[in-house]
Amino acid sequence: xxxxxxxxxxxxxxxxxxxxxxxxxxxxxxxxxxxxxxxxxxxxxxxxxxxxxxxxxxxxxxxxxxxxxxxxxxxxxxxxxxxxxxxxxxxxxxxxxxxxxxxxxxxxxxxxxxxxxxxxxxxxxxxxxxxxxxxxxxxxxxxxxxxxxxxxxxxxxxxxxxxxxxxxxxxxxxxxxxxxxxxxxxxxxxxxxxxxxxxxxxxxxxxxxxxxxxxxxxxxxxxxxxxxxxxxxxxxxxxxxxxxxxxxxxxxxxxxxxxxxxxxxxxxxxxxxxxxxxxxxxxxxxxxxxxxxxxxxxx
Numbered sequence: 001x002x003x004x005x006x007x008x009x010x011x012x013x014x015x016x017x018x019x020x021x022x023x024x025x026x027x028x029x030x031x032x033x034x035x036x037x038x039x040x041x042x043x044x045x046x047x048x049x050x051x052x053x054x055x056x057x058x059x060x061x062x063x064x065x066x067x068x069x070x071x072x073x074x075x076x077x078x079x080x081x082x083x084x085x086x087x088x089x090x091x092x093x094x095x096x097x098x099x100x101x102x103x104x105x106x107x108x109x110x111x112x113x114x115x116x117x118x119x120x121x122x123x124x125x126x127x128x129x130x131x132x133x134x135x136x137x138x139x140x141x142x143x144x145x146x147x148x149x150x151x152x153x154x155x156x157x158x159x160x161x162x163x164x165x166x167x168x169x170x171x172x173x174x175x176x177x178x179x180x181x182x183x184x185x186x187x188x189x190x191x192x193x194x195x196x197x198x199x200x201x202x203x204x205x206x207x208x209x210x211x212x213x214x215x216x217x218x219x220x221x222x223x224x225x226x227x228x229x230x231x232x233x234x235x236x237x238x239x240x241x242x243x244x245x246x247x248x249x250x251x252x253x254x255x256x257x258x259x260x261x262x263x264x265x266x267x268x269x270x271x272x273x274x275x276x277x278x279x280x281x282x283x284x285x286x287x288x289x290x291x292x293x294x295x296x297x298x299x
Contacts, residue, residue, distance in 0.1 A: 005065060007033060008056030014072045021076065028081050032071045033060075035085050040064035078212030091138045095164050100156040102222040104134035107280040111197050111251050112138050114278065114289055118249050121145045123194035126243065128181060128236060129153075131222055133161030133174070135197050140170035148174045149193070151184055154221060181232065182239040192245045198236060202254040204229040229258045230265060237269040244271070248292040256284040266290050 005013075014029035022028055030049050038046045040060055047055070060068065071084045082088040082103045087096050090104040091112055097103055112135065115125060122145035127136040130150035140148050152158050158176050165171040177184035185191075202225040209215045215223065225231055233252060244250070250271075254262050259277050266272050266288060273293030280286035 003065065004059040004061035006057050006059050007037075007052055010036075010060060010065075010068060011052075011056070013069075017072050018076055028075060029072075031081055031085065032068055032075070035071075036060055036064045036068040039067055078214050079217050080214045083217060090134045091142075093138065093141070093168060095132050095134050095137070096160060096167065097132050098160065099217060100154070100219065101132040101160045102218050104132055107282075107286050108135065108199055108253060110278060110280060110287060111135060111199065111253060112142065114251050114287075115139055115195050115197060115249070116142055118195070122147070124149070124191065126193040126196045127151070128196065128198040129200045129222075129232075130161050130176070131157050131199070133164040133176075135199065136161065136174050137164050137168050137170055139197075140165070140173045141168050146173065149177065149185075149188075149191075150174055151177045151179060151182070153178065153180045154219070157219075157222070181236050182243060185243055192243055192248070194245075194248055196240070196244065196248065196250045198233070198251070199253040200232040200236065201225040202229045202233070202258060204255075204258075207255075225254075225258075228261065229255055230262055233262055234265060237265055237271065240269075240271060244292045246273075246292055246294040250290050250292065251287055253287040256280075256286060259285040259288060262288050270295070 010033060011029050015025050018025045030052060033052055034046060074084060075081060080103060082097050083099055086098060087094045088103055091109050095104060121143055125139055125146055125148045127148060127150040130136050130152045133150060136148045136150035140146055150161060155178055158178055162176055165174050201223050203223050205224050205227055208223050252262060263275060263277060266275055271292055272290040275288060275290035277285045278287050278289055
């Protein structure tokens with residue numbers, strides 16, 4: 001005989017399993033319960049969080065119950081909720097994510113705001129290290145006249161990104177290219193970009209976390225920025241000149257402790273006419289904004 005368990009009992013089961021090891025455990029448990037009920041009744045309107053609490057005696061069983069209990073164990077082992085649910089919110093949209101891609105962070109939304117504020121329309125935007133495609137897809141969705149080129153060295157990540165572009169109806173305006181940094185552009189028709197966004201791996205190698213830290217579940221390829229966290233940015237700056245023009249805006253996200261060193265790299269590159277560090281939601285310096293100067297000529 002199959003087991004059926006009341007929703008309230010499952011909520012308490014999750015909280016007891018996690019103890020103090022999970023941040024915001026009640027919210028996490030309710031998110032997993034919402035997903036479990038979607039699995040239990042895929043054609044029905046899933047219950048809201050308020051309904052889950054108000055009708056806590058509704059009983060869950062079968063495959064949905066097994067999924068929920070497995071998800072409890074996976075989250076107890078550190079796996080992020082976004083991977084368990086298969087999606088994450090970003091700039092008011094939902095994006096599919098799994099362990100092939102980095103989970104988009106709210107801090108990266110600042111890159112969207114900056115591009116939309118300063119780039120002319122219609123314009124061309126380059127997204128280097130697109131991952132899930134969150135930046136490229138959001139920029140294309142927010143600006144109907146924009147054409148985006150999105151590059152990633154991971155073929156698996158590009159599969160996820162293309163899926164997200166199709167999900168949000170912007171696949172026809174995004175060119176996805178596989179390769180290391182700007183190398184794929186060498187085989188393309190000559191083009192310069194009006195804006196460049198780069199959220200490259202920026203953790204110093206020694207700071208990349210180990211299991212069971214949730215970040216350890218994300219691709220090491222998307223995290224490890226070399227000894228000082230700036231290895232890829234150093235290479236990007238060396239490759240950038242042929243693909244920009246005077247006035248191009250460039251936005252590079254990095255770890256707050258590395259922003260000063262990144263600024264020094266930008267100044268030393270001779271590319272920037274002006275530059276400024278911008279802060280994230282926690283008031284930490286998170287990304288560097290700079291504008292290409294008149295002395296930089298396209299190829």
